[in-house]
Amino acid sequence: MERNNDKPQNASLKAYESIRDMILNGEIPTGARIVEDKLASIVGVSRTPIREAIQRLEQEHLIVNKLVVKPEEKELRNSFQVRILLEGYSAHCAAMYFTEHDLESLSECVRIGRTGSIDEIMKANERFHDVIVQASNNPIMIDMIDHMKSIIYLFRRTVISHNRPFLIDEHEKIYQTIRARDAENAERMMKEHLQADLDFSLHFIK
Template structure:
């Protein structure tokens, strides 16, 4: 029999992935109220792993806590989204410049591998494809910040990089936008491998501006 702690961790991971997937897909809509009781019934697990999953998703920006014990799927006001993308351009552009100077051979190999994963699953034709792209995208951006070798920058990015916002806007891309994004990842990895800070920074800023444009168009189309 599995150890109780192992079972608990497995259930929490299952709950986390299921709730996260429902938020990304829109099955759980922005602003929708979430309760531990309902989620535990839907997922067939106890409330403890659901509570752990909610805590993790709150930290990542997918869920917000309101007064009392109320939790809801996060909303992204237009101004907040603009601020996040503007801040990411500044911080990740700088991170890419530093990574071009500081990245190890292992960092470069991993960035190339992740960009290849994104490329090979683009455009996504199955939910699994999209999951692979989303996970590789998150890992790619985090690896660049790690490769910059700056604890101060890492601390700033931990506050600015809203995983929930990035993943959920990424889900709205058109096929053309996904293909363009995959090409950007490859170019950024190539620029860092070439030890070219100017190229790497410019490629990252272009990538984030394109993402901001795609997210903005999606939001505009969704408005009545």
């Protein structure tokens, strides 16, 4: 999810980002019915770009037949099952293919995770995962993980402000393992890390 700051040039992208964000921050509540005309007037574009945005959001499973998806435990589990698989393997690849620059980015994320403001910490933690996914060097995998971000973000919304204990410690260990080019353990630790994330989230959702 390239949370892009600069304003989107074309109406479709603007519509996509607007609607997605309205869903993610609860302005459009989960379970709500999506009506093209309403959104068109809210976003300030015609129905055409709204429809394209909806198609994209459907693809990301944030909208399922005109309804904003309601977070169910089962779906969070399913999403994480796939995410653990893909990001686990990304960590494996990252340990094999990382560049010096990747390494610097990762350690910078860990550092901010310990010293930054709440907001900086959250951004850095997201970025930590992004860097590893990118380092996998597989555009198809990168794309898939990217598509899963919205829905995972929605499900975790309630949790996201809390800061799970040990999260940064786990990041640091993963960083060191990647740095040591220990692909097997990097994969295993990433999987455990995400599993802990899931367990923590489930604790709040119920």
